[in-house]
Amino acid sequence: MHEMSITKSVLEAVKREMDRAALARLYKVRLRIGELTAVEPEALRFCFEISIKGTPFEGAALEIEEVPLTGLCRGCASRFRITSFDNTCPGCGSTSIDRVGGTELDIISMEGA
Amino acid sequence: MHEILIEEKILAKNDEIAAENRKALARNNIYTINIVSAPGAGKTSLIERMAAELGSLGVRFAVVEGDLEGDFDSRRIERHGIPALQITTGRACHLDAHQISHALPWVFERPIDLLVIENVGNMVCPAEYDLGEDMMVTVMSTTEGDDKPLKYPAIFSASEALIINKTDLAPHTDFDIDRARENALKVNPYLRDLVQDRRRGERMGRIPCRACQGKREARWIAQGYIYRA
Numbered sequence: 598m599h600e601m602s603i604t605k606s607v608l609e610a611v612k613r614e615m616d617r618a619a620l621a622r623l624y625k626v627r628l629r630i631g632e633l634t635a636v637e638p639e640a641l642r643f644c645f646e647i648s649i650k651g652t653p654f655e656g657a658a659l660e661i662e663e664v665p666l667t668g669l670c671r672g673c674a675s676r677f678r679i680t681s682f683d684n685t686c687p688g689c690g691s692t693s694i695d696r697v698g699g700t701e702l703d704i705i706s707m708e709g710a
Numbered sequence: 711m712h713e714i715l716i717e718e719k720i721l722a723k724n725d726e727i728a729a730e731n732r733k734a735l736a737r738n739n740i741y742t743i744n745i746v747s748a749p750g751a752g753k754t755s756l757i758e759r760m761a762a763e764l765g766s767l768g769v770r771f772a773v774v775e776g777d778l779e780g781d782f783d784s785r786r787i788e789r790h791g792i793p794a795l796q797i798t799t800g801r802a803c804h805l806d807a808h809q810i811s812h813a814l815p816w817v818f819e820r821p822i823d824l825l826v827i828e829n830v831g832n833m834v835c836p837a838e839y840d841l842g843e844d845m846m847v848t849v850m851s852t853t854e855g856d857d858k859p860l861k862y863p864a865i866f867s868a869s870e871a872l873i874i875n876k877t878d879l880a881p882h883t884d885f886d887i888d889r890a891r892e893n894a895l896k897v898n899p900y901l902r903d904l905v906q907d908r909r910r911g912e913r914m915g916r917i918p919c920r921a922c923q924g925k926r927e928a929r930w931i932a933q934g935y936i937y938r939a
Contacts, residue, residue, distance in 0.1 A: 599803055599835035606720050614714050624711065628720070635837040635864035682860065682896040702838060704716045
């Protein structure tokens with residue numbers, strides 16, 4: 598399980614931003630997690646919660662925006678959700694597509710005071 | 711209350727160190743592969759077989775081994791006259807770019823063309839951690855399910871090549887090599903080379919070797935086939 602090391606990286610970035618803005622309290626952290634990553638949002642929530650327990654961050658909420666695996670057709674430019682790894686464009690039937698979503702592992706923002 | 715926009719990759723720091731590793735390795739003319747698989751798929755055996763093959767081709771290589779505990783794998787590799795450095799990760803289920811950066815001075819002391827990093831046996835966690843390699847290679851074996859790419863898509867999606875190992879055992883399992891290949895391509899349409907390990911096969915797969923460019927390609931010991939997707 599590497600959700601713990603992911604959590605550690607998140608909290609390092611959060612701490613850096615809080616120091617920079619001279620904030621003392623953390624209310625919320627927003628993440629963006631793609632469907633095709635090896636990160637399980639529930640496990641991440643659990644790790645986040647136990648990591649902030651007893652620290653100045655205790656009580657902060659974790660908001661996870663999950664991004665579905667998304668394809669962009671090179672032929673007809675339609676954007677579609679890829680289900681069951683079927684890379685066929687529902688618009689024109691082409692299989693020449695680019696993956697444009699689903700591998701994100703980002704920190705979007707944080708709220709603090 | 712302040713909302714602060716961060717918008718960065720969670721593993722930005724790892725990616726930064728990985729980029730530095732990649733640059734340093736390229737400066738030293740070393741091509742690097744990162745081998746990942748489930749425990750027991752045959753990563754170490756594959757590297758052992760590379761030793762004889764690459765040795766006869768004059769390709770010099772070294773191995774960095776990642777394991778939770780012990781130096782069993784690096785000792786196995788050293789028996790073949792190949793320098794091997796063991797990294798023990800303790801409880802961590804994957805290697806990261808920082809650990810590799812500490813191994814680089816050891817690597818650069820050796821005159822090599824190819825660096826093989828054997829990651830911790832795990833099909834989940836290594837997917838997210840760029841080490842600075844040129845190519846990530848997933849190994850799956852015929853004693854596993856041919857639906858593995860669909861069950862562990864992240865690692866197959868992050869890889870550039872796939873080796874199907876233990877094909878001599880395939881007749882004794884219900885593993886379908888074509889179906890495995892199909893599943894892997896579904897998950898990763900960009901997967902170009904599917905190398906199939908055949909212990910007694912005739913054809914050799916190839917991996918590109920920057921150091922050998924123009925002269926020859928380093929041959930992959932996998933004794934298998936490369937499928938052009």
